[in-house]
Amino acid sequence: EAGVVQSPRYKIIEKKQPVAFWCNPISGHNTLYWYRQNLGQGPELLIRYENEEAVDDSQLPKDRFSAERLKGVDSTLKIQPAELGDSAVYLCASSLDLIDNSPLHFGNGTRLTVT
Amino acid sequence: EDKVVQSPLSLVVHEGDTVTLNCSYEVTNFRSLLWYKQEKKAPTFLFMLTSSGIEKKSGRLSSILDKKELSSILNITATQTGDSAIYLCAVFMEYGNKLVFGAGTILRVKS
DSSP states (O other), rough: OOEHHHHHSSEEEEETTOOEEEEEOOOTTOOEEEEETTTTTTOEEEEEEEETTTEEOSSOOTTTEEEEOOGGSOOEEEEEEEEEOOOOOEEEEEEEOOGTTTEEEEOOEEEEEEE | OOEEEEEEEEEEEEEOOEEEEOOOOOOOOEEEEEEEESSSSSSEEEEEETTBBBBEETTTTEEEEEEETTEEEEEEEEEGGGEEEEEEEEESSTTTTTEOOOOOEEEEEOO
């Protein structure tokens, strides 16, 4: 089966510019996550979707970050405007169903560099 | 605050050595513990440990969950250079279905 697909793989932008990341989860996976991973740290959850509903966005900096998952499949994560501290790897993950305790499967991530 | 702590932060060994990576957690409503291996790309799933499955083994890798001590270990025997990676431990919590990661252990296996 195809894995979680993310694009772009790399993005370099200047501060104050907008940026968007795209994620296509594994087919049939209802739960989708966006994580941010800073260098030398573990991934930190930004937002979690159950189908098209954002059920946990408590860690999402809502002043500049937004996300959507239209039709409960693909998802986009946007930052506007970007700041230097947003430089990180943005990981998307999906899972079948948390009730069944299924593990998360991650995409290759988007490495964002803000200059 | 929910917390997952891994040790050591980094480790260098020679091929053929056996390594043990540690993970301890302080979380509310523990559900399961997961181990991931992260090379240059996506974290790849290794094991999930729950109350009903506290020991898992796959080839040279094995993991044990100690619910009493709130910890887990990941063992790698006869290490190979391909085992060089960051090993991430994460804990699923029952309510909110939150998955919290540790900072990871960087393992480097020298030939």
